[in-house]
Amino acid sequence: MHMYIKVTSEHQEQFERLETQFWSKEAKQEIEKGNMTGWGLLKNVGIDTRVTEANYVIVNTFKDIEQAFGNQATWDTSFLGITPQEISTENIREVIAIRWYQNETSIPGNDSPITIFNYGRPTDVAAFVNENKTLWKGIHLSNQKNTNLDSWGVHTRIHPLGVASKASIFTRDGFPTLLDAMKYLAFKEDNPYQKMAAKSKMNEIMPDGFGYTLIRRTLLWVN
Numbered sequence: 278m279h280m281y282i283k284v285t286s287e288h289q290e291q292f293e294r295l296e297t298q299f300w301s302k303e304a305k306q307e308i309e310k311g312n313m314t315g316w317g318l319l320k321n322v323g324i325d326t327r328v329t330e331a332n333y334v335i336v337n338t339f340k341d342i343e344q345a346f347g348n349q350a351t352w353d354t355s356f357l358g359i360t361p362q363e364i365s366t367e368n369i370r371e372v373i374a375i376r377w378y379q380n381e382t383s384i385p386g387n388d389s390p391i392t393i394f395n396y397g398r399p400t401d402v403a404a405f406v407n408e409n410k411t412l413w414k415g416i417h418l419s420n421q422k423n424t425n426l427d428s429w430g431v432h433t434r435i436h437p438l439g440v441a442s443k444a445s446i447f448t449r450d451g452f453p454t455l456l457d458a459m460k461y462l463a464f465k466e467d468n469p470y471q472k473m474a475a476k477s478k479m480n481e482i483m484p485d486g487f488g489y490t491l492i493r494r495t496l497l498w499v500n
Contacts, residue, residue, distance in 0.1 A: 278338075278345065281331035281373040288369035293318070296335070297497045299364040303352055304337070305499050312350040314338045315500040319392070319493040322455065331373040334493060338500075342435075345377070378432040378447065382410045384417060386428025388498045389451025391458045395490045396444035399483040402433055405446060408478060416473045417450075423469070425457040426450055444488060458492055 284292045296318050304316030315338035324332050339345035354361050399405035409431045417429050428451030434444065452458045 278336070279374075279376045279378065280335040280337075281376070282333040282335065283331050283371045283373055284333055284369060292333070292366050292369055293320075293496060295364050295366050299354075299357060299359070300366075301497055301499050302357060303354060306356065307350045307352065308500060310349070311344075312347070313344065314340050315498065317388075317498040318496045320496055322391075322492040322494050324491070333370075342379075376437065377435040379435055381406045381431045381433055382414055383430035384414065384426075384428055386451045387453075388495065388500075389428045389453065390495050391452045391455050392428075392493050392495065393450040393452070393458055393462065393490060394493060395448045395450070395487040397447070397483050397485075397487040398443065398445050401482055402445055404478070404482045406431060406433065408482065409448070412474065412477060416470060419473070420469065424461050425452055425454075426461070427453055448487075455492070455494075462490070 307313050317336040319334045321332045417426055430449045432447050
């Protein structure tokens with residue numbers, strides 16, 4: 278579950294403090310109860326300070342759909358000795374969207390501090406997933422030493438769906454530093470990926486390419 282949040286500059290310090298010092302502990306308790314598997318707070322890198330869109334994402338991960346929608350989590354703050362109202366962020370942030378995704382394939386990493394998110398809308402989601410499993414996963418693995426890529430994944434949208442929902446998939450490329458991510462994105466005339474992807478049909482599967490790519494920094498991750 279990805280919750281996309283907008284926080285203006287004057288409230289960002291307070292928002293980050295409340296989420297990392299209090300709500301992360303609440304999430305850890307739910308993880309230990311077996312109600313979820315992970316929680317993270319991510320912040321966009323290099324986005325206009327006028328904040329015209331979501332600039333934070335809170336991620337909740339689950340082992341399966343049954344755990345995600347079992348409604349077992351209580352988010353009871355009593356063990357912290359405070360009430361939910363005392364640490365509420367509702368008056369300093371705006372929830373832009375809540376979206377649910379399914380992990381289709383991945384290369385596990387070390388909770389990468391820097392992640393490139395690529396959002397797109399392939400003409401054939403099944404073909405997109407299949408090619409990533411059978412071709413691109415191997416390409417990424419073989420290039421890890423050169424790119425410093427330390428995690429990767431392909432995710433399909435569960436809800437909401439439809440043309441109006443824009444992206445139906447996203448991929449993520451995790452790196453240990455912002456420099457690694459920028460070097461990975463930078464144009465290269467002699468790109469090794471082009472030769473290795475000679476069998477790719479991605480030009481047909483997603484002719485317009487990714488519709489949106491941005492970098493997010495992980496401020497805290499607990500699991």
